[in-house]
Every structure is written in C-alpha cells, then in structure tokens.
Amino acid sequence: MADKAQIVKPRTLSGFxxxxxxxxxxxxxxxxxxxxxxxxxxxxxxxxxxxxxxxVLLAKxxxxxxxxxxxxxxxxxxxxxxFDLTVPLxxxxxxxxxxxSFPFRRYQIGKVYRGERPQRGRFREFYQSDIxxxxxxxxxxxxxxxxxxxxxxxxxxxxxDDFTIRINNRKVLGGFFALIGYEDKIEDILRVVDKVExxxxxxxxxxxxxxxxxxxxxxxxxxxxxxxxxxxxxSMLSNAEVISKLREIAESEKTSSGADASAFEEGIKExxxxxxxxxxxxxxxxxxxxxxxxARGLDYYTGTVYETMLKKHPEIxxxxxxxxxxxxxxxxxxRKLPGVGISIGLTRLFYILSEKKYVKSDVTAPASVLVxxxxxxxxxxxxxxxxxxxxxxxxxxxxxxxxLEEKKFKAKMNYASSLKIPYVAIIGDDEEMEGxxxxxxxxxxxxxxxSKEQAANIVKKALDIKESDKIVNMQ
Amino acid sequence: MADKAQIVKPRTLSGFxxxxxxxxxxxxxxxxxxxxxxxxxxxxxxxxxxxxxxxVLLAKxxxxxxxxxxxxxxxxxxxxxxFDLTVPLxxxxxxxxxxxSFPFRRYQIGKVYRGERPQRGRFREFYQSDIxxxxxxxxxxxxxxxxxxxxxxxxxxxxxDDFTIRINNRKVLGGFFALIGYEDKIEDILRVVDKVExxxxxxxxxxxxxxxxxxxxxxxxxxxxxxxxxxxxxSMLSNAEVISKLREIAESEKTSSGADASAFEEGIKExxxxxxxxxxxxxxxxxxxxxxxxARGLDYYTGTVYETMLKKHPEIxxxxxxxxxxxxxxxxxxRKLPGVGISIGLTRLFYILSEKKYVKSDVTAPASVLVxxxxxxxxxxxxxxxxxxxxxxxxxxxxxxxxLEEKKFKAKMNYASSLKIPYVAIIGDDEEMEGxxxxxxxxxxxxxxxSKEQAANIVKKALDIKESDKIVNMQ
Numbered sequence: 001m002a003d004k005a006q007i008v009k010p011r012t013l014s015g016f017x018x019x020x021x022x023x024x025x026x027x028x029x030x031x032x033x034x035x036x037x038x039x040x041x042x043x044x045x046x047x048x049x050x051x052x053x054x055x056v057l058l059a060k061x062x063x064x065x066x067x068x069x070x071x072x073x074x075x076x077x078x079x080x081x082x083f084d085l086t087v088p089l090x091x092x093x094x095x096x097x098x099x100x101s102f103p104f105r106r107y108q109i110g111k112v113y114r115g116e117r118p119q120r121g122r123f124r125e126f127y128q129s130d131i132x133x134x135x136x137x138x139x140x141x142x143x144x145x146x147x148x149x150x151x152x153x154x155x156x157x158x159x160x161d162d163f164t165i166r167i168n169n170r171k172v173l174g175g176f177f178a179l180i181g182y183e184d185k186i187e188d189i190l191r192v193v194d195k196v197e198x199x200x201x202x203x204x205x206x207x208x209x210x211x212x213x214x215x216x217x218x219x220x221x222x223x224x225x226x227x228x229x230x231x232x233x234x235s236m237l238s239n240a241e242v243i244s245k246l247r248e249i250a251e252s253e254k255t256s257s258g259a260d261a262s263a264f265e266e267g268i269k270e271x272x273x274x275x276x277x278x279x280x281x282x283x284x285x286x287x288x289x290x291x292x293x294x295a296r297g298l299d300y301y302t303g304t305v306y307e308t309m310l311k312k313h314p315e316i317x318x319x320x321x322x323x324x325x326x327x328x329x330x331x332x333x334x335r336k337l338p339g340v341g342i343s344i345g346l347t348r349l350f351y352i353l354s355e356k357k358y359v360k361s362d363v364t365a366p367a368s369v370l371v372x373x374x375x376x377x378x379x380x381x382x383x384x385x386x387x388x389x390x391x392x393x394x395x396x397x398x399x400x401x402x403x404l405e406e407k408k409f410k411a412k413m414n415y416a417s418s419l420k421i422p423y424v425a426i427i428g429d430d431e432e433m434e435g436x437x438x439x440x441x442x443x444x445x446x447x448x449x450x451s452k453e454q455a456a457n458i459v460k461k462a463l464d465i466k467e468s469d470k471i472v473n474m475q
Numbered sequence: 476m477a478d479k480a481q482i483v484k485p486r487t488l489s490g491f492x493x494x495x496x497x498x499x500x501x502x503x504x505x506x507x508x509x510x511x512x513x514x515x516x517x518x519x520x521x522x523x524x525x526x527x528x529x530x531v532l533l534a535k536x537x538x539x540x541x542x543x544x545x546x547x548x549x550x551x552x553x554x555x556x557x558f559d560l561t562v563p564l565x566x567x568x569x570x571x572x573x574x575x576s577f578p579f580r581r582y583q584i585g586k587v588y589r590g591e592r593p594q595r596g597r598f599r600e601f602y603q604s605d606i607x608x609x610x611x612x613x614x615x616x617x618x619x620x621x622x623x624x625x626x627x628x629x630x631x632x633x634x635x636d637d638f639t640i641r642i643n644n645r646k647v648l649g650g651f652f653a654l655i656g657y658e659d660k661i662e663d664i665l666r667v668v669d670k671v672e673x674x675x676x677x678x679x680x681x682x683x684x685x686x687x688x689x690x691x692x693x694x695x696x697x698x699x700x701x702x703x704x705x706x707x708x709x710s711m712l713s714n715a716e717v718i719s720k721l722r723e724i725a726e727s728e729k730t731s732s733g734a735d736a737s738a739f740e741e742g743i744k745e746x747x748x749x750x751x752x753x754x755x756x757x758x759x760x761x762x763x764x765x766x767x768x769x770a771r772g773l774d775y776y777t778g779t780v781y782e783t784m785l786k787k788h789p790e791i792x793x794x795x796x797x798x799x800x801x802x803x804x805x806x807x808x809x810r811k812l813p814g815v816g817i818s819i820g821l822t823r824l825f826y827i828l829s830e831k832k833y834v835k836s837d838v839t840a841p842a843s844v845l846v847x848x849x850x851x852x853x854x855x856x857x858x859x860x861x862x863x864x865x866x867x868x869x870x871x872x873x874x875x876x877x878x879l880e881e882k883k884f885k886a887k888m889n890y891a892s893s894l895k896i897p898y899v900a901i902i903g904d905d906e907e908m909e910g911x912x913x914x915x916x917x918x919x920x921x922x923x924x925x926s927k928e929q930a931a932n933i934v935k936k937a938l939d940i941k942e943s944d945k946i947v948n949m950q
Contacts, residue, residue, distance in 0.1 A: 008534035010569035010807035013552060016524035018567070020574055021581070028520050040869045042842030042876030042896075045503050049491035049600050050525065050586060051545075059483035070526075072556075073546040074590065077488060081547075092493070094485035099495055101893040103880065106496070111525060115549065125524050140879035142853055142862075149866065273853050280859040282866035332485035367517030378617055378748050384755040387617075391624065391757030394515045401517030404615035405578065418576040421517075 015116065015124035017347055022363040022420075027350050029471050031109055033157045034129050034344070038107035041150055043131050046108045048088040054078040056091055059331035068114045081113040085130045085343070086328075093134055094332035102136035103143065109346065121355075123347050132341030134328055139338045141270055144304040144324055145277035147342055151308055151320050152283040154344075159470025163319075165283075166291035166307045169271040170323070172246065173295055175264025176224055179253050180217045189213070189221070190295050196229050224249060228292045242290045243272045267303075274304055302326040306342055312474065316352055320344045358474050364466075365419040367401035368459055369393055372412045374428035385432040389425060389452055396456045398463070400425075416442060422466075423459050490591065490599035492822055497838040497895075502825050504835075504946050506584060508632045509604050509819070513582035516625055518606050521583045523563040529553040531566055534806035543589045556588040560605045560818070561803075568609055569807035577611035578618065584821065596830075598822050607816030609803055614813045616745055619779040619799055620752035622817055626783055626795050627758040629819075634945025638794075640758075641766035641782045644746040645798070647721065648770055650739025651699055654728050655692045664688070664696070665770050671704050699724060703767045717765045718747045742778075749779055777801040781817060787949065791827055795819045833949050839941075840894040842876035843934055844868055847887045849903035860907040864900060864927055871931045873938070875900075891917060897941075898934055 012018045019027055039045075051072060057080050058066055070081040082088050085108045093104065109129040116122050131150065133143045148165045155163050173190075177183045192207045199207075201222060208218040227237060227245050237245065246268045250261040271290065278288055296305040303324030310316055322342030329337050353359045371393070373386035386402060393400035401421070403412050416424045426438040437455040440447040441462075450458070487493045494502055514520075526547060532555050533541055545556040557563050560583045568579065584604040591597050606625065608618045623640045630638050648665075652658045667682045674682075676697060683693040702712060702720050712720065721743045725736045746765065753763055771780040778799035785791055797817030804812050828834045846868070848861035861877060868875035876896070878887050891899045901913040901922075912930040915922040916937075925933070 006806065007809060008530055008806055010566040010804070011528060011531060012524060012566075012570065013526065013528055013554060016526065018523055020571060021519040021521070021579075024520050024522060027522070039841040040872070040874045042840060042845075042874055044496040044841055045499050046496070047499060047502070048493055049487060051488065051491065051588075051600060053486060053488055055483055056486060071548040073548055079488060091485040091487075095487065096495060101890055104496075105876065113526075125526060135880070138880070140853075140881060142858070142877075142879040145862075146877070146879070153869070276854060277859070277862060280862035280866070282863070282870065329485070331481065331483055334482060365517060366514045366519055370517075378615075379751060383617070384752070387620075387752060387755035388757070391755070394628070395757065397515070399515045399517055401580070402621070404617040404621070405610070405613070406615065415576055 013124075015118035015122065017123055017126070017351070023354070025363050025366070026354075026359050026471060030158060030350060031127075031129075031346065033471070034109060034154055034346070035107070037150060037154045037157060038131055040153075041105070041131075041146070043105040043107040046089070046092065046106045047110065048082070048085075048092055048108065050081055050111065050113075051079050052082060052088060052091070054080040056332075057082060057087055060087070068116060070113045070115055082110075083114050084112050085110060085128050086132075086341075089130070089132060089134075090329040091332055093337060094329040094335075097333060097335065102134060103139060104134045105131070106134075107131045121348070121351055123351075126345065126347035129344040129346045130341060132328075132339050134337050134339040137336050137338075139340065141273050141303075142277055144270075144340050145274045146281050147304075147306065147322070147340060148278050148288050149281035149283050151306070151342060152287055154320075155308070157470075159472035160310070160474060162311045162474050163287065164309050164311060165288040165320075166294055166309060166318075167271070167274065167288055168291055168294045168305050169267045169274075169303055170295065170301050170305060171263055171267030171303060172271055172292065173267070175261065175267045176249070179250075179259050179261055179264055180220050182213060182217060185211060185213075186295075190293070193221070193225050193293050196225055196293065197231065200231070201226075225292055228290050236289075239275050239285075239288075239290050242292075243268065243275065246271075270303060296321060296323050300325055304340065310474075313352075313356070319349050319352075353472055358472050360469070360471050360473065363420065365401075365421045367399045367419070367421050368463055369398060369400040369423045369425050370412075370416040370419075370421045371400060371402040371425045371427060372409075372416070373403070374409065374426060376406050382427060382429050382432040385435075386427040389427060389437065392452055393425075393456060393459070396460070398456060398459050422462065425455060488599070490593035490597065492598055492601070492826070498829070500838050500841070501829075501834050501946055505633060505825060506602075506604075506821065508946070509584060509629055509821070510582070512625060512629045512632060513606055515628075516580070516606075516621070518580040518582040521564070521567065521581045522585065523557070523560075523567055523583065525556055525586065525588075526554050527557055527563060527566070529555040531807075532557060532562055535562070543591060545588045545590055557585075558589050559587050560585060560603050561607075561816075564605070564607060564609075565804035566807055568812060569804040572808060572810065577609060578614060579609045580606070581609075582606045596823070596826055598826075601820065601822035604819040604821045605816060607803075607814050609812055609814040612811050612813075614815065616748055616778075617752055619745075619815050620749045621756050622779075622781065622797065622815055623753050623763050624756035624758050626781070626817060627762055629795075630783070632945075634947035635785070635949060637786045637949050638762065639784050639786060640763040640795075641769055641784060641793075642746070642750065642763055643766055643769045643780050644742045644749075645770065645776050645778055645780060646738055646742030647746055647767065648742070650736065650742045651724070654725075654734050654736055654739055655695050657688060657692060660686060660688075661770075665768070668696070668700050668768050671700055671768065672706065675706070676701075700767055703765050711764075714750050714760075714763075714765050717767075718743065718750065721746075745778060771796060771798050775800055779815065785949075788827075788831070794824050794827075828947055833947050835944070835946050835948065838895065840876075840896045842874045842894070842896050843938055844873060844875040844898045844900050845887075845891040845894075845896045846875060846877040846900045846902060847884075847891070848878070849884065849901060851881050857902060857904050857907040860910075861902040864902060864912065867927055868900075868931060868934070871935070873931060873934050897937065900930060 072079040112128050177186045188211050196204050205218050227242050250265050253259050254261050294307050301323035305323035307318035308320035324340040328339050371386050371390045373383050375382040390400050390402040424440045438449050439455045547554040587603050652661045663686050680693050702717050725740050728734050729736050769782050776798035780798035782793035783795035799815040803814050846861050846865045848858050850857040865875050865877040899915045913924050914930045
C-alpha cells in the first residue's frame, strides 16, 4: 500500500460526466432504447474513431469549431478529437462510397469532444446519438416523414409522452422571405421571430422596424409567423389549415405583386407531403405540428427541419433536432449526397431528466438474485450446491450473483439490500440436502422454500413485469 | 458542391479500426454477447471518461506507458487519454469508495489509446472489455473460481469452442522459486520456461545453466514445470494429479532440505480450491487446466492468474487474461482493495477472427424486411398502405425499412439484395385494395400473398431460427 504522502487525489475532470453505478444503468437503458428503435428502422450501426486527422475534421473550416477542438500532441500526425458525428459520417461515406448501398441508413451513438469552458450542464465529453439517411444524388422526400416516427417511438419507449415534434421547411422560410424582399436579412429576422411567443406583436413589430423592415413587410411577416405561433388568445390552427393558409399567402402575393413564389410554393408542397405522410408512419396527430419559426443551422439545412420540445419544459429548448441537407460530403467527394437526419444530445438529455428527477430512481442491480451460501466451508457440499444454483439461474437467463465473502448473515443481506437486488436465494445445509431454495422477495419480505425450477419461474415472472417499466416518469 | 481543387482526401488514420457496415454488425454482436454475459453475472456497467487528468492516469508512473500516452493540447489542464481501463477503475473506486457496496462488480467495454507505431494488427485506438470484482480489505478466494465460468460462457456464446483456460497461481510460482533458492531470478527463469514446449528439455537445461542455475535446481525446475507442459511423448496429468504432485514436491523439499514451503503450500491450497470449484460454476472439465508456466504481469498479479488460448491457434497467444491482485488503488486511497478480473482485447480478437475468416460473413442488414411500394405517387393510397405496413412490422418488433426512392422495380430489388435484407414486402395497388402483402423470401425466392399478420409471423419465425446462429464459426 502506498504511503499517504504518495497518494494522488482521484478526481475526474470537470465537464466530463462520470456516473455512479445505478445512474449508469439508467443511462445505458436509455442508450439501448435508442439502439433498439434505430435498428428496428433498418439503420446500420457505425463506430468511427474518436480521433481523426485534423485536416479531415476541419475540412469545412469554421471558427468556433476550430477554437473548441481538442488536439492531440503527436510528432507524426496532426490529430484531433471529433466534435460531432456528422463530419466523421461525411468522411466515412465519401471514403467508402463504392462499398455502400444508397440510401445508406446509419446510426451512431458516440462520445464527442468540445473544449468548452466547463459550467453546470455543459460538457466537454458528451454522447451524441445521430441517425442519417444518405442518398446518392437524390433522396426521396418521404424519408423526411419517417424521421418523426423514429423520434416519436424513442420518446414513447423511454416513457416521455409530453413532447411535440415541430416541423418546418427551409424552402418555405427562404421562399417567404424572398417574397417579401428580405432574403438577405433572414438570419436577423429569425432571431426576432424566435421571440414572438414571449414578447407579443407590438414589441415584435418594433424590433422588425429596427432591422429596417417596412411596416408592410412587418405586417406580412407577422401574418405569416403567427399562423403557427402560440399566442395568447389565439386558437392554434391544424396542420392542414396552416398549409392552406400558406397557399393563400402565395396566391395573394402572386396576384398583388406578381412576385415569383415558386420557391415558396415548392417548400409548401414538400411540407404538405411530409406532414400528410407522418401519420401513416405511425405518429398520432398531436405529437407533431408545423412551426414556421424554426430554422436550425442556416448554412447547412435546406429543406425539412425538426425540433422536439418538452411541452412542460420549453425552457430546455429542443432535445432532438435535425433536418434535410443538400450535400453531406462536398468537402471530401465530388458527388452530391443529400440526406436527412436527427441528433439527440444524449448526455445533456440525461442530465436534464436527472436534474428534474424524471428518471427511475429505484434502480435494481444488474443481478436479479443474490445467492447467499450459509457456510464458510469453501470446498463443502453446501457451497458447491450454491455455486451450481447460481450457474443454473444464469443458464436460465436470470442475472444472478453469488456472495462469496466470509461475513455474518446480516452483512450478506445488507449487501443485497444496498444493491437493491430484488431476490435472495438463501442456501443452507437443509436446502442442499433437499435440493431446494429458500427464496426471499426483498421488497415484500415474503420467503418461500421451493425447487430451483420454481424459484427460477418466480423470478422470471417478476422480471417480466419489471421489464415493462419505463425509464422516465414525468408525472 | 465543392470544386475538385478544394477536396480533402477522406482518410482514416492508420492504427484506427473503422469497419464497413456489415463488419460493424458482427463487431457489435460480439460486444453484445459480452455485455449480456457480464450482466447475467451481476456486473455493473461503467463508462468512465476517455480523458483524465494526466497526473491521475500516471500516478503509478512507468516508462513504457508514459511514452505511449496521448496528451491533449490544452492551456488549462494537463489531460491525457486513457491507455487501459484498470487505472480509471482504480480512480473510480477510490473516488466513489463510500458510495459503493463491496464486493463491487463492474464491467467496462471501452476504447483505450496507445501511441504505438502503427503496424498490421496493432491498434492505437482499441476496445478493451474488462470485468473486475473488487473487495474492501478482503475478497473471497472463490471469486477466482467464478471468473473462468464467465470466460467459458462468453466464448461458448460467441461460437468459439476450441479454447482452454489456463490457470496458475503466482504464490505457487513464487513459493517454488523461493524453495529452490532463485526467487530473485523469477523473471528471467520464466522467460526460459515459457519456451519449454518449443525447445525441449536439453535446450531448456542449457539456457537455465546460462542464467546461473545449478544442475540440481534446473532439474527441480524441470520436474516442476513439466508437470503441466505439453511435451511430446508425455501424457498430460489431470488437474487433480497436478495438485497432488505439487504437494509431493512440497513434502520432499521440506523433508530433504528443511526449507520453508509455507508460501508454496498456500499457493497450492488456493489453486486447489479454485480448480475444484470451477466445475460447480458450470465449466466442463476439458476447458480449464493448470499451467505452471503462466505468470502474467509480475508487478501486479499476486494470486490466481488466467490465460485463454485457442487450441488451434497457440501462435495468437492469450485472447483473455487476468488474475488476482492485492491492491487496486493504492495510489489513490489508503485502503486495501484486492480484486480479481479479466480483460479481453476486443479489437484485436475481432481482427484475428476476421483475418482467419472465422466470423459470420453472410451478415444481413439490420432490417429483416424491406417494404417496396410499387408506386411513385407519394400521397396516394398505396404509398400510405406501404407506410403503415412498415409501421406495423416495427410495432411487432420486426426491423423493417421502407424504400422511398423513385426507382425502377429492379433497382429496388437490387437494393434489398445488396443489403442482404432477408424479406421484401411488395406493395402494389392490389395489395392495398385487398389489405395483403406479397412477401418474398430473398434466399429461397419463394413468394406468398398473405395478410400482414401472417407476413409478420413468417418473418418472426425465420428470425427466431437466425437468432440462434453464432457469430463465430471455427470449423
């Protein structure tokens, strides 16, 4: 043992999430729900390296990204740690283009790294969970309608019911701004528009005036944006009504000013196709709505865009976002590869759900049974019986653990209790002789003396019920 | 799209494994077998950061490790990437000591980093898959007997049947070397001993003489080591026979020279307890044997040690190794934490199995069914029917994917075939009207027209059979 003087403080760097065992179980269960749903939808798993050549990662350039990147000290290569999963995907698809079949569906759940200044809820190492469908030259618009069904299924399976998938189309936005003559101010205007639900019409109009919009343009913008804004005293339009109102705007603009509304109309058409198909992909009405205020990354997305909000917690912002892009890998390959995808910031989502105490707290150990031998004779019959009972449970698919320490009975029981192992199988000489098990349900305190087959059945039945428990409970 | 001139070559750094989609599926299946078996044995999952404070990672020091470590360029912290999962475990247990219940069982499957000179089969980023059982102050010896049952179950589930778990005890080795008076030369002697099966007795004795062993000591060493060596013309002893021969050696040394054999005898006792208990943990005889030549890391392991060899491929060396150690975290906490564990170099194992063509090659896509709509009318009834059929399959737990591109029928079928999706569900206007599915088994070519419930049953049944397929086939 080292002297106290030699001891290094065992610390974990700030900005790096490290969970206690029971928290890790919950995190992993969330991860396995995502994995299951992705694979049910035919997405291939991908696991690209955490480290890439710096020139590959930074092919696109971009100031903020470059500043935040973690570089590796190395004499032979300029290497860096990935800051998202999109750039590695672009590289992968370009590199393996000829080996892939398109549309190529892949998911990747992996850690990414950003040199952010650490602060509460901000992470320097965090999981992203991405899915993308990549086409070769073209990708059918209905893929955009399938994505919300994947989001829907994930949140439902996690136990989150209180969410809305907000959908927009960048061509609707771009087309409309062109129509009113402010395509170049789109970014500034969207920042104002984003606040509309908070600040109301009057303040909104003032801010738009500051940006140089004419009163007429501001009025038009207001009419447009308020179609889907959640404004007090105004009832929400259905998705179909929004589409039809957008058509009316296009018509009236064409008639009144003779403007070219073709981009706007193309966007409306796409939005309509997507919105109309979502329900056949299995998403009930009420879980998705058109929201004309969302835009996402303006330099990247070109068509459908998604955000997912928790109704009860709009302050959190979007917990699952993405959209359609024109060209995934233009920096690596001279071939147009359009795609559509979404990303969940898993570490952040887990952090938020935990903070709000929405995640399961009564997490049991991986083991469903703790076999407790009532003997300290390592080589004796009773110990051997306990060992083979443990092997029997495992062979039956029941997670089982055997307690092999020389401790008092109470300490053995305390161990089961502190790990929240639901059952203990107490094995003394009597059990060995009769070939039975004293099975105790830790929750109810009930204890039965049964055959090992019966014991296995009791535990299995209880587990089947447990299995249906959701990870998240927002009640 | 970028000009050709702007294109960055999409490359992956050498020494970093990046798999094609169908290879990744196999890799992930192996990973999930490990996960399943670990959890069945009550091990908690752990997921520590990839990056740690350098002074924490290097608390133990050590030249080779330090030279190979990846450092992160950062102004505010001296950070490095983990080079194994043992140091982070030690840190974790020391840091969270008061929150954990002991024995603490954890598994971790994660990437580790070493700045090796890249060469074929050597990786700079690779998965390690570790399990450890950590005790507080003490840890029962029978835990050492459970570990082989976990190794056994993993390899069996993977489809690897051709393996032997070799077991030794460092106290047997140390005790014996002390007995013959060469405890200080243990390292050099073991290097020679390691070659015994290759070079034979004569060459062996010569090399031992070079190390300065007397003829008598060399003879004793030969008698000891040849108890378990696989030497031509010599029949192998059973594990029980080896134990009894070891006892004889102890007795004869005590009688002849009056030497202190207590350490040796303690080792024999431990080895006997472990060997005798392994079968009750469910490992059939024939899968484990005592091997007095294995030692593992001499500065770390203190009791039981394990290596796992593929019988057909001894040249590969051990594919799963570990053992018992006295004190996990002496550099971080002033408390004795003994443990026992094993590690699988997952990336290397996968690489070897792939190289030797032992892994499944007929890997199907994640999707079991491809729904092919025979229409290009996005908003029409037939498309909607195809969409809802896809949702129905997914809801039934069948991985299903829908083909949404405007392509000729042949291209759609080719897509299914290139992804090796086992079934296609062809949906035309007739199927929509009748509410049926034209389900084609891609392997047999058989096509049936059935209800969606029947289609789901057919696919499920076929999948159940597939599920039992093993990942590895070494025939």
